[in-house]
Amino acid sequence: MKTNSLCILLVLSLSGCTTSVMVEGTVPTPLVAKMPARVGLYFSPDFKSFRHEETIEQRGSYQVDMGQQNLTFFRNLMKAMFESTVEVDEPLLPSETATGIDGVIVPEILKYGFLTPAVSGLNFYSASIHYRVALFDVAGNKVGDWTLVGYGKAEGGVFSGSDALREATLLAIRDGGARIAIDLPLEPAVVDWLQQVEDASAVSGSAATPAEGGES
Amino acid sequence: MLMMAALVSGCVSSRIEQSRTATTGIETDEAIVLLGRASYNDRQTEESFTDCIADTLSAGDDPIRLIPQDEFKDELYPWFEPRTAPTSADELSTLFDQPGVRDRIEEAQVRYLAWIDGDTIIIDQGGSFSCTISSFGGGCFGMSYWEEDASYEASIWDLHNLTAAGEISADANGTSYLAGLILPIPIMARPGNAACKALASQLREFLVGDVVTTGDGAGEI
Numbered sequence: 001m002k003t004n005s006l007c008i009l010l011v012l013s014l015s016g017c018t019t020s021v022m023v024e025g026t027v028p029t030p031l032v033a034k035m036p037a038r039v040g041l042y043f044s045p046d047f048k049s050f051r052h053e054e055t056i057e058q059r060g061s062y063q064v065d066m067g068q069q070n071l072t073f074f075r076n077l078m079k080a081m082f083e084s085t086v087e088v089d090e091p092l093l094p095s096e097t098a099t100g101i102d103g104v105i106v107p108e109i110l111k112y113g114f115l116t117p118a119v120s121g122l123n124f125y126s127a128s129i130h131y132r133v134a135l136f137d138v139a140g141n142k143v144g145d146w147t148l149v150g151y152g153k154a155e156g157g158v159f160s161g162s163d164a165l166r167e168a169t170l171l172a173i174r175d176g177g178a179r180i181a182i183d184l185p186l187e188p189a190v191v192d193w194l195q196q197v198e199d200a201s202a203v204s205g206s207a208a209t210p211a212e213g214g215e216s
Numbered sequence: 217m218l219m220m221a222a223l224v225s226g227c228v229s230s231r232i233e234q235s236r237t238a239t240t241g242i243e244t245d246e247a248i249v250l251l252g253r254a255s256y257n258d259r260q261t262e263e264s265f266t267d268c269i270a271d272t273l274s275a276g277d278d279p280i281r282l283i284p285q286d287e288f289k290d291e292l293y294p295w296f297e298p299r300t301a302p303t304s305a306d307e308l309s310t311l312f313d314q315p316g317v318r319d320r321i322e323e324a325q326v327r328y329l330a331w332i333d334g335d336t337i338i339i340d341q342g343g344s345f346s347c348t349i350s351s352f353g354g355g356c357f358g359m360s361y362w363e364e365d366a367s368y369e370a371s372i373w374d375l376h377n378l379t380a381a382g383e384i385s386a387d388a389n390g391t392s393y394l395a396g397l398i399l400p401i402p403i404m405a406r407p408g409n410a411a412c413k414a415l416a417s418q419l420r421e422f423l424v425g426d427v428v429t430t431g432d433g434a435g436e437i
Contacts, residue, residue: 028293030293031291031292031293031295031315031316032314032315033315151298155262155263175298175299178293178294178297178300182294182300
């Protein structure tokens with residue numbers, strides 16, 4: 001009788017199982033050359049608090065909260081990639097508020113997905129994040145947008161599913177960040193935009209020089 | 217106790233081979249970083265294996281200074297992530313041209329990188345084993361076995377000369393048994409552990425230094 005009760009309790013607890021994962025981890029500062037531009041960063045409310053919920057039949061539901069880690073990671077990433085950064089409230093700024101910046105970066109999460117060992121048949125939990133990063137110039141024209149996928153996988157034991165999913169998601173954020181840090185500065189549209197920023201800076205610098213000279 | 221330990225340990229055979237392409241040596245203030253090769257296929261070097269080698273190298277009378285791989289990857293981010301890490305020593309000079317990379321590695325006094333690649337897989341299994349429990353009691357009956365093969369390779373790169381210094385490979389094979397005679401009796405072979413100990417021991421000898429030779433050796437554990 002006692003054994004039967006224990007079995008029923010076990011079945012009930014397993015059927016209502018929810019795995020909650022709060023993604024947390026280190027935030028490394030990328031070791032890359034800074035691009036000579038001042039950018040505004042627009043993080044949408046969805047990006048700031050990104051949360052994924054999914055129910056897998058016979059496995060229960062999963063809630064993956066990666067918003068804060070993702071936001072902190074991107075703040076740090078952009079700070080390392082550009083000469084200066086400032087967070088802005090709108091992706092397209094009116095010209096009077098767009099002073100002191102050369103463009104606006106808008107990162108988005110298009111899609112997040114994960115696989116458990118039960119689904120993939122492997123010993124790993126794996127996660128993927130599809131990012132889109134858009135760059136607008138100071139006039140609000142889109143310089144370009146790029147879609148990058150970050151992958152991560154982590155060994156998963158029978159009783160450490162949430163830890164493995166957390167680790168896989170963290171690695172996917174790192175992988176996506178690595179691709180952005182390395183590939184974005186090499187994109188032809190970004191190279192052209194940086195040239196325009198440099199040209200505009202040279203023009204404003206040479207225009208300012210005679211005026212300053214006149215005053216003195 | 218000794219009889220019990222002998223009873224529950226299965227037999228493992230292992231083989232170690234070494235190929236050296238440069239003279240090596242390590243000062244007490246110099247460090248090595250062990251990095252597990254990760255790729256996005258169905259296999260990956262287990263973290264427990266690199267941890268085992270790290271523990272073995274940093275222990276004993278003559279410990280080697282190790283920098284944890286997570287710390288190293290964070291310091292050198294984004295250059296040692298699975299999809300951005302150099303795949304051969306020929307790419308080191310390009311990597312060292314990246315701003316800050318050479319300074320960061322010199323500051324940490326990292327002399328060698330050892331890439332650990334491989335895994336332990338089950339290559340054969342069989343038998344029948346079951347346990348039952350009821351209100352009258354319970355027990356286990358039958359016997360099952362599984363044979364595991366552990367195959368790992370360490371590629372050692374010299375960060376002073378930006379060249380490959382050599383390679384060490386370790387293979388171990390063993391069969392584990394689970395017999396049931398009311399109580400379950402495991403007889404475990406641990407080829408992964410044997411490969412770790414063999415690889416770590418050879419790696420220590422390799423790093424301490426030797427002349428340029430190419431050779432191999434085999435042994436039983």
